Amino acid sequence: MSTPSTAPTRGRRLRRSALGAALVALGLSSLQTAPVQADDPGQPVDIATPAIQALNALVQGLFNSDIVGQTSKVLGGDGETYWLTNHLRSDLVPTTALQDLGLGEAIPNLGLGGGSAGGGVPDDGKRHEYLVVWAGDNNVLDRTGKQLTNLPDVVTPDLLGKGDQIGPDFFAVVDATKGSASYGKVVNTVTVGPLVENEPHHMQYIWHKGNNIFAGGLFTDVTYVLDTSKLPALELKHVNLPTDTLCGSVPDAYWVTKDGSAYGTYMGGPDVPGPCTYSDGTTRIGNGFAGSPGELVRLDENGKTVYEAPATPETAETEQRCDNIPQLAAATCANPHGIQAREDLDTLVTSDYNEPRNIILNPVQAPSSYLRRPTVRTWDISDQDHPKLKAVSFLPDGPRVGKVAHQEEPRAAMETTVTNLPSHKGAFAETMQGGAIYYAPDITAAKPQWREVFDLTTSNKQADPSRNPYGGGSNGGWLQTSLDDKYLYHAVAGRQPSGTDLGSPSYILKLDIQDLLAAGTDTTCNIDTIEETVNGGAESDCPAVTDILPAPGGPHWGALDNLAVGDDGYFHETKDVKRIAYSNYFVARTGLNGDHRVCLVDVGSDQKLTTDTSFKDETTGDTCIDFDRETWPHGDWGPAKPHSMLFVTADDDIK
Template identity: 55%
Template structure:
């Protein structure tokens, strides 16, 4: 239905009265002409608590009409959260005592706003290329720090999207894009064994595994369906778990990531302390169904990294571990091995936070039947590791690349060859196992000392064909600083392409990304491809960690040989600049100000996809 008088105007009236009651009088000033005619449609489902949960589409009629020009559309779906005062006030807190800087904008962005999926036209050559066609807001829960969805979307998949601070997982139907529907929502009361949902991996039957990085919702013992009991230190603490969802977001099972005996007490801290120290805080997750194997990477005890400007009290709250699981029984994953990544040639006992093994944010599996390997990357360590066989009882992990070599290529004029604290996030193998895609935010100024200039972030690709084809006989190892800075030779991955995002600005590159697994067929409908020709990346991590970003989403062209370059035609409809800027006064759903885009997926409506 067509709405001439926006629903959010009524909402803001009530909000105005509430703010006046507490003495806050500054409201966001929206660009009322930017989205003058918006089609609004809400889809509601009941939650397990008996309350209604919804997604409300706000489709821009002008953009949707242009999108109906006969050419079928490809969409970029971006999971984003409203910026709030906890995000904007950190710099002021660091500079106290003193006055609040730029108070008008601070108060504007302090207003509560909804989290949403932005649906952006990703059809190259389209008149509306790069324009926001819909913002699908979720309710009634707001300000919950949207984080990850699954890594790749395939026809028929539900989109699973997690909210860090709440502990909720949303399940979306995207068959009728640009409109979405809500299929279901999982609330914290349904996953009492874990909290802080992070990433998802969808299976061929439409179900999904999700990592819940944080500890049980309530501190103390939690008994799993298999009879095991694990003691945790509470919400956003340790240990975490793996959850399996059906296509509608219903919880099918919870599986503990912790071992009965705990992990190495010298390498794994917990706050508050646990009787059995654990590093079990699963973040990244991918699976090989043909090998009946799941792999997860432990990043950090989450609540201790979102207290900026207060820093985590121990480097050992960042994790050096990777876990492999037997998923022969899909509903009951069983932990097979806990592997500790090795330190490399840069490791300094006086600075363990920046040892190569620290903060294993992500892992990615190979895809072809003849390959059994997987890669892992470290955010603080700034290194890439490889194991040739994830089905082994105790996988052997070896450092095979250092981010320092890539950083030099990303911005030769500004970057040095130190990979430490590269703040790498996304890592993903290409569908044909020839390339490895990588996004790094870059090192923040002062990260390694008061004179550290930091480093520019960006996107790089590695040729991994030699090492994955070598099987268990690969020779690569990064065991000297020379190899770390210039490559290891032999069958080591080699740099194929590199492109800066925000060159000359330290720590301002992308955290996350997705590859475009679709291509247009001869009949105009889309089909999946094994050779993606572009990537999308988002420049945002978690503001409360002190590592924010400029809140832009960029498109990156990808050549067959791995060379990458920023797509200058993917421009913001408001500023006209390259990259879609989520810092804006107004959205189709109202004048809620800046938003934080964390993750993205390429998606095609069901009728347009073979």
């Protein structure tokens, strides 16, 4: 394997030459300003200086002309300005990386060269991979239902501040390059503004070369779209606001198609109660923001709304009980959460979790168990800009009797994942409260046939034999097939102890699904006896446990690392995944707060999972990154809540 050169790339040399020529042409080659230095070389570099602002204003097009210093701004559809601000660590980012951003020695006589302006470490000759984590400020509003009764009705300026007060949400850019001196360190935090209390939630499930990042804010009903091409810095491309998706709210997750556009699940109902007309001209009656029914939104590559598609048919959904608060004339379970697609099959799958207003946004009152949804929806995307609902499938009940109604197997269908290879047409779904994994062998069918193929009672028993293995309420989250379709990963946060119930363990589950997929549409696996919930499916094609990795702290989300360095020294996408990441946080107001850590896991040649103990917190020295820290590159804002993450690299470093 060749080693990348430590010399600047051709692209960097060209940018330096172009900059020098432009400075001469503009009469700026002798421009003098006072040196811009950080008092502490470990603090972020302040590049939002008058000199840089003037340079960006004059040198149009050489760098991103819409970036002032390290702040990128866009005008929202409401006429307001929205921004991202990078806070690069001067003690961790090499000079060559700063040069790509218009900093460092590439700008002569501006007092920005060398270590004094950042780039206090030499280029290590590595092309860097980053873990981009979407995290929320942890503050006084992060309380469960009982605690929310004493909170203020509105966020006023006196509540804004550091510590336990309300601060900015942000993207943490973590060096995920093994062997790097800054491995596991937060090299940049990218704060969003002016909105606070977004409740950062999901991005897309996996990043591919050239993709923008799509990131949702549950509470603010906003989708942020980010350019990753100049990592470790990020740039804001667009904000999709509530007024851009009038028939849906509470954006949850995204799937990016090969052309760079995306689909987004908007779990909540229309912005205002009453009738809402979708892009296809049809109308549904909704019960308002964060209510029902949700919708599927087609977004262009920059996040602008292309099409709003209704997630519920015009008739009521009555096969199983679907409550709505306030009640709707036509009951619906349409609150889409998980989303994945098979473009080669012209099919997209979404899974319904709950009516979010009553469980996430306002958990003060005890909601109905039947707000947790038992449904999975398939969509026709043969015309990608005009998705059409094809089928609504109610997941079948299983042999267990739930301790409460929402712990029956089909309830709270949070996540879905598709198979990847052309020879396979199936998909999986998991139920957060039901504690079950379902499978449909052919999602292109007019009515896909879903069946339970694994119960978390089985893995709970193996993870901790000392506790009641009951799978209901095990709080399963992230569900993802391996890219070669051999394995299925599942993050399980565990059931919290209550009274005499000791709760259930938290872990990362890995299942072997090769026999199940090989059976095609002739699969026989079906969990239909109590014995099978405890010991695994009796049929030969049922998934088998490959490994269970203890993951204390409550893992909810995860991501596959689909990037690997090739013999040419560049990153390439791979189906042979050797590493995954997971985060311990769901939504604080539900009581599933987690311990706010982000961990990396190595996948061995024997397919066993091992926590990467070299991925350490730079403050505590403990394994995994702890987001409950007092100081960040953007200031002393205190603990944060990491929800989702992606493995990403800069455009110049991937082929």
